Amino acid sequence: MTKDYLKEYDAATDSEKYPLVQKWMKTEPLPFFKQLREQRPILVTPECTLLALFTDVRDCLQMPKIFTVDLYKPKMGVTDTEEGYLMAHDDDALHYREKSIMQGMLNRDDIPKVRAGIAKSAKEILKDANGQLDIVDNYCRMVPAIMVQEYFGLDGISPEKLLKWSFWNQYNTFHNQPFDLNSEEKYKRIVNEHDKCSKELVDYMTVLIVRKLVTVKIKDRIFGMGIKVINLLRFIAKQEPIVLKDDIVKRMLRTSFAQQVDFPLTRIGTNAGGLLIGAVETTSQAVAQVIRMFIEDPALLKQAKDAASKEDNSQIDALVWEALRFVPISPYMFRQASCDYTIAKGTDRQTTIAKGTNVLTLTQSAMFDNYANDNPDEFNPDRNWYHNFNYGFASHDCLGKYVGMAMIPEMVKQIMCLTNLQAVSEMDYEDGPFPEKYKVSWDS
Numbered sequence: 001m002t003k004d005y006l007k008e009y010d011a012a013t014d015s016e017k018y019p020l021v022q023k024w025m026k027t028e029p030l031p032f033f034k035q036l037r038e039q040r041p042i043l044v045t046p047e048c049t050l051l052a053l054f055t056d057v058r059d060c061l062q063m064p065k066i067f068t069v070d071l072y073k074p075k076m077g078v079t080d081t082e083e084g085y086l087m088a089h090d091d092d093a094l095h096y097r098e099k100s101i102m103q104g105m106l107n108r109d110d111i112p113k114v115r116a117g118i119a120k121s122a123k124e125i126l127k128d129a130n131g132q133l134d135i136v137d138n139y140c141r142m143v144p145a146i147m148v149q150e151y152f153g154l155d156g157i158s159p160e161k162l163l164k165w166s167f168w169n170q171y172n173t174f175h176n177q178p179f180d181l182n183s184e185e186k187y188k189r190i191v192n193e194h195d196k197c198s199k200e201l202v203d204y205m206t207v208l209i210v211r212k213l214v215t216v217k218i219k220d221r222i223f224g225m226g227i228k229v230i231n232l233l234r235f236i237a238k239q240e241p242i243v244l245k246d247d248i249v250k251r252m253l254r255t256s257f258a259q260q261v262d263f264p265l266t267r268i269g270t271n272a273g274g275l276l277i278g279a280v281e282t283t284s285q286a287v288a289q290v291i292r293m294f295i296e297d298p299a300l301l302k303q304a305k306d307a308a309s310k311e312d313n314s315q316i317d318a319l320v321w322e323a324l325r326f327v328p329i330s331p332y333m334f335r336q337a338s339c340d341y342t343i344a345k346g347t348d349r350q351t352t353i354a355k356g357t358n359v360l361t362l363t364q365s366a367m368f369d370n371y372a373n374d375n376p377d378e379f380n381p382d383r384n385w386y387h388n389f390n391y392g393f394a395s396h397d398c399l400g401k402y403v404g405m406a407m408i409p410e411m412v413k414q415i416m417c418l419t420n421l422q423a424v425s426e427m428d429y430e431d432g433p434f435p436e437k438y439k440v441s442w443d444s
């Protein structure tokens with residue numbers, strides 16, 4: 001018999017209602033969301049309002065001035081005098097400008113090389129592990145940290161520091177909000193850790209930018225003209241050009257922007273920090289959860305292993321994206337209403353959301369809406385990618401999505417290639433929002 005969540009919800013007192021919703025979103029999201037879609041697609045709780053249908057989620061995320069990311073502002077350095085990070089800006093000049101510059105910097109033509117780099121570091125870690133590894137710290141977090149050092153260019157620092165900075169930033173932004181119901185003590189502890197990390201990150205970034213600036217300016221001056229001449233000759237001889245060693249930070253520093261573009265060195269530093277924060281903990285959680293899903297389902301594991309053994313990545317990639325519909329890094333994205341707004345106008349679910357209301361757009365529920373996917377409860381890797389919300393949607397969609405779309409499946413693929421792969425322990429979240437421990441073994 002299916003559980004009647006809404007009956008229990010309606011019978012609960014006001015103070016019990018949202019904690020119940022929070023528990024179901026964590027422990028049994030899919031049947032809970034299904035009942036919401038069928039019976040109460042807009043759930044107004046005392047804490048926040050939940051949107052469960054694909055069309056409402058899409059509508060909400062497409063109106064950034066109405067459903068804002070104001071809750072990110074205190075987490076991402078936005079104050080009356082500081083601009084903070086682009087992610088905490090809604091459809092303004094800074095967001096438009098910096099997102100497009102950064103999209104250009106993360107040139108999608110790099111992706112095959114980035115993927116090859118991921119495969120290499122993943123293989124090395126697994127080879128050195130000799131058949132047993134706690135994969136969360138040593139693999140799921142470490143491989144993206146290496147990518148952050150090598151491709152993004154945040155080098156000259158221990159990967160452990162990078163992991164720590166990404167962890168506390170992600171924790172504070174995405175899991176320390178009013179609807180996370182953290183105690184005051186826990187809330188303050190997370191903010192404290194975040195603030196310490198932000199200070200360390202800013203200090204590191206200042207040194208990094210100065211060091212790289214000196215390097216690129218001197219090297220470009222010494223070799224620049226020579227290389228231009230050599231490359232002209234190579235072009236005539238139909239040979240590949242010589243390129244100076246590059247990473248994203250160096251690329252940003254080598255690019256000269258007219259003053260009116262308004263992208264000075266300080267903004268380069270802020271955006272380089274954002275690359276790190278976005279990359280590590282998100283990837284780690286996604287990779288760990290997909291690996292566990294595959295290991296726990298023998299038929300799926302076989303399918304994933306077969307796909308991983310192929311040179312062509314399309315099958316393993318599709319399996320991983322479909323898996324993330326079932327085990328996303330978050331079942332929702334949150335927004336705050338900047339004015340009263342009536343959502344789903346003209347339908348029988350029409351609801352006015354009051355200014356200041358926090359809204360959870362249940363992106364996982366949206367991916368299980370029949371509008372988005374046929375037979376949504378079935379695992380089917382052959383889905384419409386445009387109905388997948390794992391990288392967000394509309395103006396705030398993920399800056400790193402094309403990197404992530406290569407990195408996550410490649411990391412899962414390398415694990416699936418291991419013979420006699422098994423879990424040695426249950427995945428442990430240690431009462432936090434992210435996977436912390438997951439030991440696996442294989443024949444080495």
Ligand code: HEM
Pocket residue numbers: 069086087088099274275276278279280282283286329333334389390391392393395396397398399400401403404408
């Ligand atoms: C690989 C490196 C990554 C980088 C550099 C990165 C960076 C970013 C940035 C800068 C944004 C904000 C964009 C904006 O506000 O316009 C963003 C949004 C987002 N990212 Fe990523 N990200 C990365 C990986 C990932 C991964 C692996 C996932 C999940 C599997 C993910 C999920 C998301 C989601 C869901 C959003 C939307 C948040 C919202 O709408 O509120 N990201 N990312």
